[in-house]
Amino acid sequence: MVAMFSLSVRTQEWLIRAGIFLLFVGIVGGLFWLVRQSVQEKQTQEALVTALSRATTALEVLGRDTGEQPGHIPLKPCLADEEVSLDDCRAGLVCTDGRFPFWQGPYLPAAPRDPWGSVLRFDPDYACLPDIAGCGGEWWVRAIVAPGPDKQFDTNDDIVAVLCRE
Numbered sequence: 001m002v003a004m005f006s007l008s009v010r011t012q013e014w015l016i017r018a019g020i021f022l023l024f025v026g027i028v029g030g031l032f033w034l035v036r037q038s039v040q041e042k043q044t045q046e047a048l049v050t051a052l053s054r055a056t057t058a059l060e061v062l063g064r065d066t067g068e069q070p071g072h073i074p075l076k077p078c079l080a081d082e083e084v085s086l087d088d089c090r091a092g093l094v095c096t097d098g099r100f101p102f103w104q105g106p107y108l109p110a111a112p113r114d115p116w117g118s119v120l121r122f123d124p125d126y127a128c129l130p131d132i133a134g135c136g137g138e139w140w141v142r143a144i145v146a147p148g149p150d151k152q153f154d155t156n157d158d159i160v161a162v163l164c165r166e
């Protein structure tokens with residue numbers, strides 16, 4: 001403070017103006033960063049919803065054509081012990097293993113991925129828990145699963161599109 005008093009009035013004014021300017025730049029920068037984060041988050045959500053919805057529709061058409069779902073499981077009962085990555089030809093979406101009757105695909109031009117780059121998985125005995133996005137409760141479901149930011153399946157940042165539950 002002693003040094004401040006020894007500065008000329010003009011220098012003090014300049015320092016105050018510089019301080020206000022830096023504060024302004026900081027606030028504008030912070031706002032810009034917040035807007036950018038929110039736009040990115042929105043884009044991620046939209047990409048996720050699109051990927052899950054395209055995969056769901058493709059599975060419906062596969063089921064209508066062949067009477068089967070990935071891994072050659074029937075449409076009913078809802079639950080079965082089979083997990084198939086949607087880029088696998090046993091899934092029947094982007095290619096066929098030759099065992100789907102009346103297959104008329106490909107039903108998707110490329111393997112559906114979540115916004116973090118992982119291929120989605122068909123899982124007809126997924127343990128849905130209330131904290132997992134898309135579950136809305138605690139039950140066993142047939143679902144399309146996006147592994148989410150950690151790129152690992154069966155962890156609590158998974159996002160699921162429930163196809164049916166028992």
Ligand SMILES: [Ca+2]
Pocket residue numbers: 146147148149150151152153154155156157158
């Ligand atoms: Ca995960």
